[in-house]
Structure formats: structure tokens, C-alpha cells
Amino acid sequence: MNPELKKLPAKIAQLPKAELHLHLEGSIRPEVARALASRCGEEISTEEIIRRYAYKDFTEFIETFKWVTSYLRKPESFGLLAVDVCEQLLAQNVAYAEITLSVGIMILRGQDPQENFEALLAATEPYEKRGLYINWVFDAVRQFGADAAMEVVEWAHRCKSRRIVAFGIGGDELSIPTRELQRVYNRVGEYGMHRLIHAGEIGGPEKIREAVELLGAERIGHGIGAIHDRELMDMLKERGITLELCPVSNVKTGALERQMGEGAELAGHPFPKLFRHGIPVVLSTDDPAMFHTTLTREYELAAREFGFTDEELVGIVENGFRYAFGEAR
Numbered sequence: 110m111n112p113e114l115k116k117l118p119a120k121i122a123q124l125p126k127a128e129l130h131l132h133l134e135g136s137i138r139p140e141v142a143r144a145l146a147s148r149c150g151e152e153i154s155t156e157e158i159i160r161r162y163a164y165k166d167f168t169e170f171i172e173t174f175k176w177v178t179s180y181l182r183k184p185e186s187f188g189l190l191a192v193d194v195c196e197q198l199l200a201q202n203v204a205y206a207e208i209t210l211s212v213g214i215m216i217l218r219g220q221d222p223q224e225n226f227e228a229l230l231a232a233t234e235p236y237e238k239r240g241l242y243i244n245w246v247f248d249a250v251r252q253f254g255a256d257a258a259m260e261v262v263e264w265a266h267r268c269k270s271r272r273i274v275a276f277g278i279g280g281d282e283l284s285i286p287t288r289e290l291q292r293v294y295n296r297v298g299e300y301g302m303h304r305l306i307h308a309g310e311i312g313g314p315e316k317i318r319e320a321v322e323l324l325g326a327e328r329i330g331h332g333i334g335a336i337h338d339r340e341l342m343d344m345l346k347e348r349g350i351t352l353e354l355c356p357v358s359n360v361k362t363g364a365l366e367r368q369m370g371e372g373a374e375l376a377g378h379p380f381p382k383l384f385r386h387g388i389p390v391v392l393s394t395d396d397p398a399m400f401h402t403t404l405t406r407e408y409e410l411a412a413r414e415f416g417f418t419d420e421e422l423v424g425i426v427e428n429g430f431r432y433a434f435g436e437a438r
């Protein structure tokens with residue numbers, strides 16, 4: 110058994126899990142970064158990469174993120190990364206994942222998203238025989254604007270794959286007014302894809318409300334800003350809008366302190382309050398390699414810091430499958 114899993118209550122460790130908020134580009138472990146750089150003709154030691162991953166603040170984190178993802182230049186490199194991600198997921202008893210792909214960045218870098226996506230499918234489909242099913246979310250960058258986001262939607266449509274289950278938007282949630290994205294999400298609906306967006310990570314509850322009311326978002330990336338608005342919490346519960354909660358990420362990016370006040374620590378994360386309010390929530394990692402976390406670690410911390418009972422943890426594990434857009438098959 111993976112030694113990490115032994116840190117979980119046995120009952121939770123053995124359950125198959127789903128991971129619904131996971132960025133491929135945030136999953137580059139130092140060993141993989143070394144291999145990716147090497148393919149670009151740069152020899153960098155793993156030690157040097159580990160040093161760069163130990164950033165002190167958000168600015169340094171963004172710099173490292175840009176630097177390491179710049180080595181994702183060819184379809185084969187995406188494939189290599191996806192194989193490692195699948196191995197990491199299998200080692201943690203993950204049976205199903207919806208992985209977010211930053212197609213907005215591929216377009217910016219002049220890459221062919223379809224070629225990259227085909228390499229990803231070729232790398233991940235063999236894992237189905239081993240009990241791991243992957244679906245994909247095509248993701249746009251909010252600050253690039255509505256036209257650029259529309260291009261991502263069109264690529265998702267053009268790739269014609271049942272494995273692309275949703276369209277999402279990440280990046281700076283305070284940049285473009287939500288209303289400007291309405292036409293993009295209308296197109297997403299026409300193409301029959303599910304609707305996702307990062308909101309209420311650093312933004313207030315109004316960002317989440319707008320995402321649901323103007324864009325028809327079915328799941329919200331993070332959404333921790335909901336904690337400040339009781340009526341919104343009721344609405345999320347009644348409409349069954351899922352919040353994809355990534356506690357370690359919120360600590361590392363400073364989002365938790367922005368929402369809950371300076372000095373806020375993991376134990377002060379709104380996760381237990383949102384969960385006990387009856388809002389559908391799932392537990393995820395966001396950018397596990399960048400934030401030095403894993404799904405197993407998130408469960409371990411949820412048990413310890415949020416005081417969840419085994420029964421509550423089982424409920425959270427089940428939510429991962431219940432609120433998935435696709436199925437483990």
C-alpha cells in the first residue's frame with residue numbers, strides 16, 4: 110500500500126475516489142519537470158527544480174508556474190506528463206478524474222490544441238484497463254477576454270470527443286465582468302457541454318451568484334467566498350450547485366487569508382461550514398505539484414483540521430462521484 114494512504118482512517122483509504130478539480134499544468138512534479146526540460150534541450154537537476162518549487166510568495170509561485178509550464182511544447186510532452194499524473198492518481202486509489210486543460214494557454218503559445226489533446230487521450234486511455242477513467246475540461250483564461258474564451262469553446266467542439274465533458278474559465282476572476290462571458294457560455298450550452306468557472310476564490314459571493322445566474326454554472330471552482338452570504342449558501346444548496354474545494358491551495362495562494370482575514374490558517378477554512386450547510390462540496394487538489402499536496406493529504410488534513418467523522422469523510426468521497434459530469438467508465 111502507498112505509505113501516504115496509511116495516514117488515512119483505513120475505511121477512507123480503501124475507498125475509490127474521484128478528483129474533480131485538478132489542473133494538468135499544475136501537476137508537474139520536479140522529476141517530470143526535469144524530463145520535460147531535457148526534451149527541450151535543457152539539462153536541469155531535480156535539486157535545482159525542487160529549489161525553484163520552494164517559493165516564498167504568490168509572485169514567486171506564478172514565476173515558477175510559468176517557467177515550468179513553458180516546457181510543455183510538444184504533444185509528446187503532454188503525453189509524458191499525463192502518464193505521470195495517472196500513475197500518481199492510481200497510487201492514491203483515484204478511479205475517476207476530470208482534468209482541466211489550459212487550452213487558452215496552448216492557443217496563446219501557438220500550439221494545436223487538438224494535437225495535444227490526442228496525445229493526452231493516447232496516454233490516458235490505457236489506464237482504463239487499470240481502473241482509472243479520465244475526462245477533460247477545456248479551460249480558458251478569464252483575463253484574455255470573451256473572444257479568446259470563445260476560441261477555446263470552438264476547439265472543444267472541434268475535437269469531438271465524449272471525453273471532453275465541460276468548459277471552464279480560470280485565471281483572474283476580478284478581470285472581466287461576468288456579463289461579458291454570457292455569450293461564451295450560451296455557446297457551451299448549445300454544444301452540450303457542462304459549465305464550470307473559477308469564482309469566489311479571491312472574489313466575493315457576488316462573483317459566484319453571477320456565475321450561476323448569468324452563465325448557468327453548474328459547478329464552481331473554489332467558491333469559498335460563499336461563506337459571506339447566507340442567502341447564496343441557501344441558493345447553492347437548493348439548486349445543487351457544487352463547490353470544488355481545494356483547501357491547501359487556498360492557504361498557499363493566500364486566498365484563504367483574503368477571504369477569512371490575515372493570519373487565517375487551514376483550520377479556519379470554511380469547508381466544514383459549507384459542507385454542513387448542505388451545499389454539495391467536493392474535495393480536490395487544484396495544482397498538487399505546485400502546492401506540495403495530494404488528494405490523500407487533503408483527506409488526511411480534512412480529518413484532522415476540520416474534525417470530520419469517518420461518516421462525513423465517506424460522504425465527501427461519495428460526492429466526488431455524485432457531482433462528476435462524467436462517469437467512471
Ligand SMILES: [Zn+2]
Binds near residue numbers: 330
Ligand atoms: Zn483551479
